[in-house]
Amino acid sequence: MNVESLVFYVFAALMIFAGLRVITARNPVHSAMFLVLAFCSASGIWMLLEAEFLSITLVLVYVGAVMVLFLFVVMMLDINLDQLREGFWRWFPFGAALALVMVGEMVYVLGNRKTAATEGLVRHAADYSNIKELGRLIYTDYVYPFEIAAVVLLVAMVAAIALTLRRRIGVKSQNPGKQVLVKKADRLRIVPVAAEKSGSDRAA
Amino acid sequence: MNLATNLYHAGAEVFLLTMVCVILIADLFVAGRGKMFTYMMVQLTLLGCSFITVATHTDGVAIVFSNMYVDDLMSDVLKLLAYLAVSMMLVYSRTYLLTRGLFSGEFMSLALFALLGMMVMISASHFLTLYLGLELLSLSLYAMVALQRDSAVATEAAMKYFILGALASGLLLYGMSMIYGATGSLEIYKISDAIEQGVYNKQLLVFGLVFVVSGLAFKLGAVPFHMWVPDVYHGAPTPMTLLIGSAPKLAAFAFVMRILVEALQPLAIQWSSMLAIMAILSIAIGNLSAIAQTNIKRMFAYSTIAHMGYLLLGVLSGTIEGYSSAMFYAVTYVLMTLGGFGMIMLMSREGFEADNLSDYKGLNQRSPWLAFMMLLLMFSMAGVPPTVGFYAKFSVLQAVVQTGHFALAIIAVLFSLVGAFFYLRVVKLMYFDTPESHEPIQYQADTSLLITFNGLGVLFLGILPGTLMSICAVSVQQSLLLH
Numbered sequence: 001m002n003v004e005s006l007v008f009y010v011f012a013a014l015m016i017f018a019g020l021r022v023i024t025a026r027n028p029v030h031s032a033m034f035l036v037l038a039f040c041s042a043s044g045i046w047m048l049l050e051a052e053f054l055s056i057t058l059v060l061v062y063v064g065a066v067m068v069l070f071l072f073v074v075m076m077l078d079i080n081l082d083q084l085r086e087g088f089w090r091w092f093p094f095g096a097a098l099a100l101v102m103v104g105e106m107v108y109v110l111g112n113r114k115t116a117a118t119e120g121l122v123r124h125a126a127d128y129s130n131i132k133e134l135g136r137l138i139y140t141d142y143v144y145p146f147e148i149a150a151v152v153l154l155v156a157m158v159a160a161i162a163l164t165l166r167r168r169i170g171v172k173s174q175n176p177g178k179q180v181l182v183k184k185a186d187r188l189r190i191v192p193v194a195a196e197k198s199g200s201d202r203a204a
Numbered sequence: 205m206n207l208a209t210n211l212y213h214a215g216a217e218v219f220l221l222t223m224v225c226v227i228l229i230a231d232l233f234v235a236g237r238g239k240m241f242t243y244m245m246v247q248l249t250l251l252g253c254s255f256i257t258v259a260t261h262t263d264g265v266a267i268v269f270s271n272m273y274v275d276d277l278m279s280d281v282l283k284l285l286a287y288l289a290v291s292m293m294l295v296y297s298r299t300y301l302l303t304r305g306l307f308s309g310e311f312m313s314l315a316l317f318a319l320l321g322m323m324v325m326i327s328a329s330h331f332l333t334l335y336l337g338l339e340l341l342s343l344s345l346y347a348m349v350a351l352q353r354d355s356a357v358a359t360e361a362a363m364k365y366f367i368l369g370a371l372a373s374g375l376l377l378y379g380m381s382m383i384y385g386a387t388g389s390l391e392i393y394k395i396s397d398a399i400e401q402g403v404y405n406k407q408l409l410v411f412g413l414v415f416v417v418s419g420l421a422f423k424l425g426a427v428p429f430h431m432w433v434p435d436v437y438h439g440a441p442t443p444m445t446l447l448i449g450s451a452p453k454l455a456a457f458a459f460v461m462r463i464l465v466e467a468l469q470p471l472a473i474q475w476s477s478m479l480a481i482m483a484i485l486s487i488a489i490g491n492l493s494a495i496a497q498t499n500i501k502r503m504f505a506y507s508t509i510a511h512m513g514y515l516l517l518g519v520l521s522g523t524i525e526g527y528s529s530a531m532f533y534a535v536t537y538v539l540m541t542l543g544g545f546g547m548i549m550l551m552s553r554e555g556f557e558a559d560n561l562s563d564y565k566g567l568n569q570r571s572p573w574l575a576f577m578m579l580l581l582m583f584s585m586a587g588v589p590p591t592v593g594f595y596a597k598f599s600v601l602q603a604v605v606q607t608g609h610f611a612l613a614i615i616a617v618l619f620s621l622v623g624a625f626f627y628l629r630v631v632k633l634m635y636f637d638t639p640e641s642h643e644p645i646q647y648q649a650d651t652s653l654l655i656t657f658n659g660l661g662v663l664f665l666g667i668l669p670g671t672l673m674s675i676c677a678v679s680v681q682q683s684l685l686l687h
Contacts, residue, residue, distance in 0.1 A: 106411075109407065109410075109411055110407060110408070110411060140270075141270040142270075142272075142332075143269070144210075144214075144269040144270075144272050144273055144333065145272060145330070145332045145333050145336055148324055148333065148336040148337065148340060149336060151221065151317070151320065151340060152336065152339055152340050152343060154317075155314070155317045155340060155343050155344055155347070156343060158228065158310060158313060158314065158317070158347075159314065159343065159344070159346075159347030161310075162308070162310035162314070162347060162351060163347060163350055163351070163353065
């Protein structure tokens with residue numbers, strides 16, 4: 001076993017461990033942190049595959065942006081885990097049996113035959129650019145699915161707005177635009193007040 | 205292939221996407237009563253799409269966008285029918301949505317996005333585009349089911365639909381990745397070539413096939429992956445149920461054809477036995493459970509499960525006759541579903557849902573014409589001649605018998621007799637029971653015209669099925685032989 005496969009196994013074991021902890025951790029904040037660990041190990045594996053751009057994007061986008069947002073949401077929501085886990089142990093034997101059968105079947109199909117060893121990956125030259133290749137593919141061969149993926153994101157946006165935007169009636173709020181446009185004449189009314197005659201009238 | 209050729213073949217998709225964006229923005233500037241403007245724009249867009257699809261039709265099979273998009277007769281026919289289905293859905297649901305305050309620009313643009321997803325699925329020749337089209341369709345549908353935010357039932361239905369849909373997508377993707385691992389390609393024609401030349405890992409391929417079939421069954425709603433269907437059909441607002449139940453089935457048919465028949469034809473022995481089990485279970489459980497329902501939307505949901513069983517019967521026979529009869533079945537199913545749910549919306553009014561079977565009691569006394577149309581639709585769903593449902597079932601069974609699956613055909617016939625009971629019960633309620641209420645049924649002129657067109661269409665196609673049947677046969681034949 002060379003160093004590279006050793007590193008691979010370390011990352012893979014770390015990822016599986018982190019993945020398991022995501023679903024078993026009692027505290028949702030811990031779950032989110034373990035998900036971050038899983039993403040980091042996945043990006044390590046990508047780095048091993050010489051997909052540097054994807055690897056860094058995973059860390060930047062998922063760890064840096066998505067998970068931070070996620071953590072905020074988890075911390076703001078007061079999730080009662082005991083309520084969520086109610087009935088877990090009642091259904092556990094059934095679920096575990098089903099999972100065991102599935103795993104058994106999969107091992108039976110794939111495990112008992114020696115699959116041909118795949119040839120090692122062809123290494124690219126040192127000056128090979130990952131980003132350039134990705135950019136070329138996305139805007140040439142994969143332009144059609146790329147555009148559809150963009151439409152999927154647009155639908156997500158439309159759906160999010162349609163589902164959450166509520167026009168409440170009767171809410172008092174200020175409209176700065178209108179406030180700025182106010183003229184003196186709209187607000188100020190000059191009332192002609194007759195000058196007072198004398199002090200003796202008021203006393204009466 | 206240069207960009208102009210690519211765009212020429214995908215003209216309808218490009219036009220639709222442009223128009224959806226225009227409608228999204230234009231809708232913001234027309235307030236209140238102006239929703240009719242948006243509605244007319246949507247209908248005109250659908251009309252424009254059909255013109256473009258017809259105008260850009262080319263003989264033979266054109267594969268463009270670096271083998272990701274296929275333009276053949278089957279895709280053109282299915283797309284045209286999908287436009288028709290979405291357009292009919294909008295006509296049926298307009299009044300219903302208006303009285304419930306749901307008739308918004310978002311509803312219409314999401315419906316068009318869903319249509320775009322279906323079109324992408326229908327003419328996909330690459331696993332990536334198949335999957336993206338499916339996600340575009342599903343995402344729009346999840347959002348549409350959830351649009352009625354104040355209804356707890358609709359929200360629950362949306363949640364169930366979303367979670368089970370995500371699970372199904374996961375299964376499908378896992379299967380696709382296995383097939384990629386086994387054959388080294390995601391392109392449908394390259395996969396079939398690789399299998400024919402024997403350059404593939406069989407173990408891995410069959411392993412992936414199991415997951416792909418499960419994912420497909422989830423999306424079709426075939427037993428044992430059917431549990432979401434009744435809940436979603438029942439819980440979603442009726443127009444959304446109509447949309448979920450109608451046009452996407454055409455796309456699902458195309459999906460099955462592209463993956464199982466065009467890519468994995470050499471594995472037909474494996475997948476046809478999987479489909480046989482699912483088809484028989486769907487027909488049995490769908491027809492038996494429908495008997496116990498008192499809610500007509502739930503009843504239609506179980507009847508959908510049964511109908512999907514018949515559709516799978518056509519596919520599993522593995523012959524061109526079988527595929528074309530399955531396509532014919534999908535088309536007639538969509539026509540009948542549109543009519544059935546359209547009738548529910550026609551009978552509903554402000555603050556009243558006509559979704560219980562008892563609401564149809566004595567319909568003949570209240571409106572003889574509507575009752576007659578419902579009678580035609582129910583006869584067609586049950587498969588009573590001379591309606592088109594009879595011919596659809598007949599041609600599917602004929603294809604099954606031709607390939608020697610007599611047991612399958614006999615079971616299917618027996619259960620369709622069981623199914624006739626609950627369809628005919630609706631007819632009995634309409635004609636022989638006394639009505640519970642004498643409220644007049646209010647409907648717009650266009651809706652009543654459309655239900656007439658729909659009901660008589662079912663009858664007309666049943667008497668003269670030849671043209672539609674030959675269109676299905678030719679399109680299936682072309683897309684299978686000419687690549």
